Amino acid sequence: MESLLNRIKNQRWWDFPGGVHPPSRKDISNQGSIDNIALPELLHVSVKQHIGSEGKIKVEVGQRVLKGEALTHSANPFSVPVHAPTSGTIEAIDVHPSAHPSALPEMAVHIKPDGLGQWIDLKPMQDYQQQNKSKVVEAICKAGISGMGGAGFPTHIKVSPKKDVQFLIINGIECEPYITSDDRLMREYAWQIRQGIDVLQYLLNPKQVLIGIEDNKPEAAEAMRVACRDNEQYQICVVPTKYPAGGEKQLIQTLTGQEVPQNGLPVDIGVIMQNVGTCYAIADAIFSGKPLIQRVVTLTGEQFDAPQNVWAPIGTPISHLLAHAGYQPASTERLIMGGPMMGFALANDHIPVVKTTNCILAPSLSEMPLPPQKQACIRCSACADACPASLLPQQLLWYAKADDHEKAQEYNLFDCIECGACAYVCPSDIPLVHYYRTAKADIRSAQQEKIQADKARERFEARKARLERDQIEREEKHRQAAEARKQAMQADGSDAKAKIAAALARAKAKKAPSEDTSQTADEADNKKQQVADAIARAKAKRAAKQSDATIDKAQDGVSGDELSNADNATKPADAAPADVKKQQVAEAIARAKAKRTAKLAEESASESSEEESTPIAADSAQDDKKQQVAAAIARAKAKREAKLAEQQSAANDKAADNQQTDAEPAGASSADNSEPEYQQKKQRVAAAIAKAKAKKAAQQRAEKPQDGSESEAISEPEATSESLSSETDTPENEQQTAQDKKQRIAAAVAKAKARQQAKKDAQEDNS
Amino acid sequence: MLFVYSLFAIGLLALIFGLILGYAAVRFKVEADPLVDQIDKLLPQTQCGQCGYPGCKPYAEAIANGDDINKCPPGGEATVKNLADLMGVDPKPLDDSHAQEPIKKVAFIREDECIGCTKCIVACPVDAILGAAKHMHTVISDECTGCDLCVDPCPVDCIEMRPVEATAQSWRWDLNSIPVKQVS
The missing domain is CATH 3.40.50.11540 (NADH-ubiquinone oxidoreductase 51kDa subunit)
Structure with a gap:
């Protein structure tokens, strides 16, 4: 030092x-x-x-x-x-x-x-x-x-x-x-x-x-x-x-x-x-x-x-x-x-x-002549002698010309201070520094792009991970919901078993009064309570089911039937008050009505199995059907409208374009055109809305068939619920069960047909 | 006896060297990038899907499985060349069915026309669009890869692709400004 x-x-x-x-x-x-x-x-x-x-x-x-x-x-x-x-x-x-x-x-x-x-x-x-x-x-x-x-x-x-x-x-x-x-x-x-x-x-x-x-x-x-x-x-x-x-x-x-x-x-x-x-x-x-x-x-x-x-x-x-x-x-x-x-x-x-x-x-031509035509490098190495950074300018030139960025960097391109000494001594008048500057700019932009690409990759992967996570969460939620439903259903089943036991007990009791009249009063009280219990249960169940999704409604009808079947069993032995009876009657009527509508639905389904709609053997299904039909009609209308609108908007656009091209040169001269401009804006907005509608309609068309099949797939648990509830059948209501079975078979056939139809539709739509 | 000794000595040496080599193989193991990752690194990460795959990584996987290397228009010739180097194949010109090398563009939302439908947000592969339902959306242009995927889903067509403007920082010295004269 x-x-x-x-x-x-x-x-x-x-x-x-x-x-x-x-x-x-x-x-x-x-x-x-x-x-x-x-x-x-x-x-x-x-x-x-x-x-x-x-x-x-x-x-x-x-x-x-x-x-x-x-x-x-x-x-x-x-x-x-x-x-x-x-x-x-x-x-x-x-x-x-x-x-x-x-x-x-x-x-x-x-x-x-x-x-x-x-x-x-x-x-x-x-x-x-x-x-x-x-x-x-x-x-x-x-x-x-x-x-x-x-x-x-x-x-x-x-x-x-x-x-x-x-x-x-x-x-x-x-x-x-x-x-x-x-x-x-x-x-x-x-x-x-x-x-x-x-x-x-x-x-x-x-x-x-x-x-x-x-x-x-x-x-x-x-x-x-x-x-x-x-x-x-x-x-x-x-x-x-x-x-x-x-x-x-x-x-x-x-x-x-x-x-x-x-x-x-x-x-x-x-x-x-x-x-x-x-x-x-x-x-x-x-x-x-x-x-x-x-x-x-x-x-x-x-x-x-x-x-x-x-x-x-x-x-x-x-x-x-x-x-x-x-x-x-x-x-x-x-x-x-x-x-x-x-x-x-x-x-x-x-x-x-x-x-x-x-x-x-501001040099004159004589003191600083225009750069002469550059010539080929003769490898004289004068540039290397002149370089204050001890680089090899000809090698750098070579790699810069060939866009070989890696090699140029290996030869320490970025240590070049761009002083221009090499170009000054070059006997071939090659503007070396220009090449270096270009190469440097290229390398920098490539590095920048690399950084951006890495960032984009990170963001893309983060997004993918997020979507996957969402998907898993959604599936988990669905699974939990399904489990909850199953549990609820199993609870129903055990309920039904309890009911069977109750019914058997009641049947025994029915035999008993002929022998022992002293017991009847107690028995009647007991029965009253049981009936009341059953009704309360049925009501509670219905309320619970109603709050569920619409698909469950069909199921509700079926199990409701079962429930009332169990009620039926109690009827013969019943010495219950009139109001309970009234209620039962009302319920029976309601049941009958539901059955009839279901039958009607079945019939119409079997008759017109080529129809687009999907009949399900339950009253709620008909509602669904109605809704679906209405939706289909609405869709068709929307589609038609959208098409019309699109055609119109296309025409409008053309007209608007024409107007624009017409109006623009004229706009400078006359102020009258300000109103058409406003109208144009309106038109454009209208066109945008129409376009949106058309797009939506097209998308819905593509999505709907899938929706249909989905709802059907979800409605499948019905069958299991039916099989579960069939356990409740007792010898007393065998006839009814047979009828039920018939109905159910018919419904299943109708469903299968409908599903086929839906698939066909989907295929058609896809094609 | 000598024979046994020599056998023993050589066997011992072989054991020692084997142990050393085995240890070295574990201790100095070179973690090589799997081929897919290497290819993925060379791709421009626009996630535009112009190659026919849903993103750069899937295309990288496809290349690793033997697909053509010339399906990436945003990467251009440079990417094809790099991929050719990596894969040890001859570079090919860009596939005709895949559009010509475009200039770098970013999406731009005409904000007064946006209806806030969030469709473009869902479409963006790099989450470069900001907005919420019924609120105006906008593009974070620094993050936009110019993949074009948000343009189509827009129900009111308020998204357009605008070329990135050159700045003094990104400006490239133009060699063409060097006068080139024809010598008869």
């Missing part, structure tokens, strides 16, 4: 592999001081100007904002706000072409300056050294500061590292040709940069602060040396000019001899790097409370009459800057944001300045 510090003290630097020496051409724009420019007519402040998530817009259209007022806010730690660069009113909040190679529209706040430049209440933090570090970090975040070197990483995250920091490196290298914004900033505002470094020093507490400046900027180095001379910890490091010495990893390697691990961050080896522009912005934020609302932009290239550096408010459209520096459009208009090596061509000049815009380059 000590030798490392000594070596740094002695200004003996390391070297990074590769690198190129393109003509720097910095003298075009670094002669004059940084100029202030007039405010543009409209500022387009992009909501997202940094890596991370964007904030929520907290201003409204028409609102007046003051200079430095925050336009967005966010609770997300990876988010910094943007601020109004001047006072004015918000014209619109809308999408605007973004400062991105794609120029895809992104959300922006459009501010019309009022020219007053009225500041918000500034809250400087002169005594930052007395403040809590987190307070200072918060102030930096609130000032909207993100890395101004190019990547735009939120600074407040970088200045609150989890690890100890050995070196704070201030990047004033500016290795890319043409760009002089950092150069001019260091020359003119060295003291303020120094103040920013002080703040960073307080926050990070590094062992050493290294300020890296290339040896082609002696004035800047001198200015910084003067500004920093009173602090031993600050060391100006003048390094040899070589592109891309300003790359983060390259500069760390140059100054400390350490390499940032793959997939790692500089802080992993105890290094934090900040751009000089960021330092200036931090000083502004802490010492005067001003948020980041302007930055130095280099306007350079031979197409400018007056190449220079300017203080451009964030959100200034490029066209305004072009006009300021006297831009002469060439025949082949080329505007590049950033430098010639890493910049990207602007799609148009409405694109605004963002926090990472350091240069607008």
Whole structure:
């Protein structure tokens, strides 16, 4: 460690592999001081100007904002706000072409300056050294500061590292040709940069602060040396000019001899790097409370009459800057944001300045000819020699072209910093970096898709599990219900047995009175009670059954019959009061009626077994049948209606479409069409309803046959109940049982027929 | 005697090595993914059923049982290629009967037309539709796989498939922007 510090003290630097020496051409724009420019007519402040998530817009259209007022806010730690660069009113909040190679529209706040430049209440933090570090970090975040070197990483995250920091490196290298914004900033505002470094020093507490400046900027180095001379910890490091010495990893390697691990961050080896522009912005934020609302932009290239550096408010459209520096459009208009090596061509000049815009380059054809036709790779390996990351560019090109993402990643594609050194040296003029960028984007999107696919699989499986669980639960419920029914039925059976015993007892008793008259009174009382009991039981049972599902009703009728059969047995011996008799009579009548209707139903079933309806041998069955018939009719009607409606709606739709196409061109000219529009809406609603009906009808048609068979399947337990209750038959009512049996057989035959019919129907429907 | 010794020595060695090997086989057992899971991992998990199976997993099972690998339109050629690599067969072009590789779309419910019937919620294989009976439904577009299965059940046809808009994050550097000139 000590030798490392000594070596740094002695200004003996390391070297990074590769690198190129393109003509720097910095003298075009670094002669004059940084100029202030007039405010543009409209500022387009992009909501997202940094890596991370964007904030929520907290201003409204028409609102007046003051200079430095925050336009967005966010609770997300990876988010910094943007601020109004001047006072004015918000014209619109809308999408605007973004400062991105794609120029895809992104959300922006459009501010019309009022020219007053009225500041918000500034809250400087002169005594930052007395403040809590987190307070200072918060102030930096609130000032909207993100890395101004190019990547735009939120600074407040970088200045609150989890690890100890050995070196704070201030990047004033500016290795890319043409760009002089950092150069001019260091020359003119060295003291303020120094103040920013002080703040960073307080926050990070590094062992050493290294300020890296290339040896082609002696004035800047001198200015910084003067500004920093009173602090031993600050060391100006003048390094040899070589592109891309300003790359983060390259500069760390140059100054400390350490390499940032793959997939790692500089802080992993105890290094934090900040751009000089960021330092200036931090000083502004802490010492005067001003948020980041302007930055130095280099306007350079031979197409400018007056190449220079300017203080451009964030959100200034490029066209305004072009006009300021006297831009002469060439025949082949080329505007590049950033430098010639890493910049990207602007799609148009409405694109605004963002926090990472350091240069607008407008080269003439002679100084930067159009890229020549690319030729085949000759495997000269010049690119490998030039690569500062020690990659194998030709292999990467090979795999990028073949879409072999796996292989490309194996060759460390993601360690490529896209510096463009390989493309610069390529004798075949292959735009290598373009291929890498495409491959990187493809790999990223493939990874994204993979993540989404995994998520979808998880959700799909979770859903399947849920459905299965539901199914099992439902089956369990059904099973329990069935068991409960069975138990209830068994209870009935034992009841019936008890009744048989009672009946036998009664029969015996009947014989007895002829012998013993003294017993009759007691016997009669007993019988009365028994009859009353039986009736009560029957009533209770009926009530219970009625509350059951409709299918049980049929069963109810049968067992009710059995019950009354048992009652019949008591009749001969009965000396019960009249009202009980009356009730019995009424019951008998009811029974007879039920029987008759059942018979009728049977007859009609056997007569018209081809009929669609399913007769069941019970009065409730007829009700069911009626209902089913009614439902069928309703369905048929609905279907017909739906068909009609569909036809109509189809016609309507066509008409509506016609109307629409007719109305649309006319709508602009005449206001009369507003009513047809309303009608159209109505029609559309009607059509939607009709469509819904039609769909429902179709579905019902498909579902109904299944329903029918289901209800039949459920009604099958009837037979078992019958067989159970047949145990109750006693010799006394054998005749009735025979009749019952006949009825039941007939009913079963009818049911079977009906089922067959239903199946046929279902088949027909399916076909 | 020497013969017996040598036999004994070799037998002992064989026993020792056998024990070592047996232990290693248990201790360092490599848990290989069953083939179906491996195939399932390659499929795009849209659960769209365009392959004729009710979801990606069933199709994976079908492939494992020898079905064609070219029935997955959402996966496109890339999936076919990956599947071919895995299965050790030649990649085939996408089956004609299975529609062309579509652009990525997500479902969108025109909310003022929704009647709250919950039919689409039942149809969605990944539970990406939010809503309740007689309440408006909406699609969680981040979770939507674009499988198309909710469009048909809608009784009022208020669901449409909209292409996913490109953002600066998902934007792909376009190689076509590199000027290509014909040299006579």
